[in-house]
Amino acid sequence: MDFNVIGGNENAVITIKKKQDGDILYLFVNMNLPNAEIPEKFSVKWKFSAKDCAFTWNPGMMDIHGLYFDWGKKVIKSRLASWMPQQQLISRTGRNKLNIAVSDVDTPIEIGTGICEEDATVDCEINFFTFPTSPKTEYSAVVRLDMRDIAYYDSIYDVSYWWENECGYEPCFVPEEAKLPMDSLWYSFHQRLDKDEIIKECKLSKELGMETVIIDDGWQTDDNNRGYAYCGDWLVAPKKMGDMATLVENIHNVGMKVMIWYSVPYMGIHCKKYEEFKDMLLDKSGDEKTFFALDPRYKKVREYLVGVYTEAVRNWRLDGLKLDFIDSFFLKGKSLESDPARDYPSLEDAIHALMSEVKASLTKINPNILIEFRQSYVGPSIRKYGNMLRVGDCPCDILKNRFNVVNLRYTSGKTAVHSDMIMWNTEDTAENAALQFASILYSVPQISMRIDKLPEDHYKMLKFYISFWRKWREVLLDGKLTATNPECEYSLVCSELEDKAVFTAYSDRVIPVKTKETVAVNATAGEILIIKNAEGKKYTVLNCKGEEISQGEIVSNLQEINVPTAGMVFVD
Numbered sequence: 001m002d003f004n005v006i007g008g009n010e011n012a013v014i015t016i017k018k019k020q021d022g023d024i025l026y027l028f029v030n031m032n033l034p035n036a037e038i039p040e041k042f043s044v045k046w047k048f049s050a051k052d053c054a055f056t057w058n059p060g061m062m063d064i065h066g067l068y069f070d071w072g073k074k075v076i077k078s079r080l081a082s083w084m085p086q087q088q089l090i091s092r093t094g095r096n097k098l099n100i101a102v103s104d105v106d107t108p109i110e111i112g113t114g115i116c117e118e119d120a121t122v123d124c125e126i127n128f129f130t131f132p133t134s135p136k137t138e139y140s141a142v143v144r145l146d147m148r149d150i151a152y153y154d155s156i157y158d159v160s161y162w163w164e165n166e167c168g169y170e171p172c173f174v175p176e177e178a179k180l181p182m183d184s185l186w187y188s189f190h191q192r193l194d195k196d197e198i199i200k201e202c203k204l205s206k207e208l209g210m211e212t213v214i215i216d217d218g219w220q221t222d223d224n225n226r227g228y229a230y231c232g233d234w235l236v237a238p239k240k241m242g243d244m245a246t247l248v249e250n251i252h253n254v255g256m257k258v259m260i261w262y263s264v265p266y267m268g269i270h271c272k273k274y275e276e277f278k279d280m281l282l283d284k285s286g287d288e289k290t291f292f293a294l295d296p297r298y299k300k301v302r303e304y305l306v307g308v309y310t311e312a313v314r315n316w317r318l319d320g321l322k323l324d325f326i327d328s329f330f331l332k333g334k335s336l337e338s339d340p341a342r343d344y345p346s347l348e349d350a351i352h353a354l355m356s357e358v359k360a361s362l363t364k365i366n367p368n369i370l371i372e373f374r375q376s377y378v379g380p381s382i383r384k385y386g387n388m389l390r391v392g393d394c395p396c397d398i399l400k401n402r403f404n405v406v407n408l409r410y411t412s413g414k415t416a417v418h419s420d421m422i423m424w425n426t427e428d429t430a431e432n433a434a435l436q437f438a439s440i441l442y443s444v445p446q447i448s449m450r451i452d453k454l455p456e457d458h459y460k461m462l463k464f465y466i467s468f469w470r471k472w473r474e475v476l477l478d479g480k481l482t483a484t485n486p487e488c489e490y491s492l493v494c495s496e497l498e499d500k501a502v503f504t505a506y507s508d509r510v511i512p513v514k515t516k517e518t519v520a521v522n523a524t525a526g527e528i529l530i531i532k533n534a535e536g537k538k539y540t541v542l543n544c545k546g547e548e549i550s551q552g553e554i555v556s557n558l559q560e561i562n563v564p565t566a567g568m569v570f571v572d
Helices: 152-165 195-208 244-254 299-316 347-365 398-411 430-438 456-471 473-478
Strands: 004-007 013-021 024-037 042-049 055-057 074-078 086-090 096-102 109-116 121-128 136-146 182-184 212-215 257-263 266-268 291-293 320-324 370-374 388-390 416-418 480-484 492-497 500-505 510-512 517-522 528-532 538-542 548-553 558-562 568-571
Touching: 024 042, 074 086, 086 109, 086 152, 096 109, 096 121, 096 152, 121 136, 136 152, 152 398, 152 480, 182 195, 195 212, 195 244, 195 456, 244 257, 244 299, 257 299, 257 370, 299 320, 299 347, 398 416, 398 430, 398 480, 430 456, 456 473, 473 492, 473 500, 517 528, 528 568, 538 558, 548 558
Parallel strands: 182 212, 212 257, 257 320, 320 370, 370 388, 388 416, 500 517, 510 528
Antiparallel strands: 004 042, 013 024, 024 136, 042 121, 055 086, 074 109, 086 096, 096 136, 109 121, 266 291, 480 492, 492 500, 517 568, 528 558, 538 548, 538 568
């Protein structure tokens, strides 16, 4: 492969050195400038054979997994606060063809691939410095091109290992509480919070096996019209919440941990602090009318935010924070201009500084502090500051939830991966409601339903699924996760640990039994699963409420078993 460098500063010297390690090629990209300058965008481009390339995958992929065109490439946009620089070409049988990854996960970088129709090759490019950073005299990064004929997910796992162990992105400690079911109040309450209703909800959710409550947007404002116009002061709305320290103590007495939500960047025009910070906002941010994003390049901004979080955790005895919208820090318009009042010229460096200061301050108060981030701020760098990574909002969407759970598991190492909060229509069947839980089994479940308003069969379903999840938690969270057919949003997912395995069939109904104990969850549109390689073993079928439907012995190498929607078959 021939690699070409295009663009960059006029006087920049950009070189590429190669190192081959079997079927992995490393490119050492170096840029040197005679004087400190803000680096201009430059690209590394090359062609790769499209032979046996069928699909594209990257951590932020939300649409069709085709190969795209060279004039409309599929692109992953990465920076510290959003996604990570990795894109992969996959064969039709799920084998890795080319996995492109960059060692630098902080700098704004884009990776793009697309088919060149003239010669049936894949045009590949990596764009460095896609928006301005701090002035530099030198820059270096390593590009890792994995061309091994291995399962696509093994190549992704290896990139995550490389970032963590060879590129210096060591994740923060994950306390046990981050790996237990949680009740999130966003979909169930939205901003209509009430302290008495929260206590009631906590008692009911604790009985079901949830260990932490996340109090979301609304605790800081009496306004219930959504939006962020009242964000920024972070003072408790007493009509809703009463005294926050008292509420937290009452929830602790129920036996639950307490986290509360903050929108990290947003400053609304109706908050008292707006006048003080109106000249330290990022241009063209927020909705550009009623709220804006603060600019963390100002020391005063960082000190204010760190102080808000620190006082809240200390004074209210909180167990964790849900820190939201970190990916909303963006440079546009006048914010691209320099300002000597800032102590950081680079936005990414300022975000690093902010999150470092937040982590240091909070862990000093509580070493086991829970910090939740959500897609798209989920990469190797941000894992240094948070121990919970959640799927982005997808209410009632079993397809997006399952797909993003798997993607996060592939790229997040041992950091606790959480589902988006599951919710459903209470007029639906218990089986359809259970599919919400079946879609997120391989993550820490977050539930966002009013427990006291659940129909009896929905309650039984939720109780059974949480009980099952807790019993099989080690297998579900700590086992090796594999998923077939990424181009189909994963047709069959399995997590295997030692002599136990849990499968979830989404469209593929054949369950290949390999372990002493196997559970298969039926999340397909039909009511038959095919058990393979389990002749002589016993089986038991439960419905979505945990009620036994049938049992027997498997008498053939391929045996059909009737399993109701969202039911499970246990084979041992």
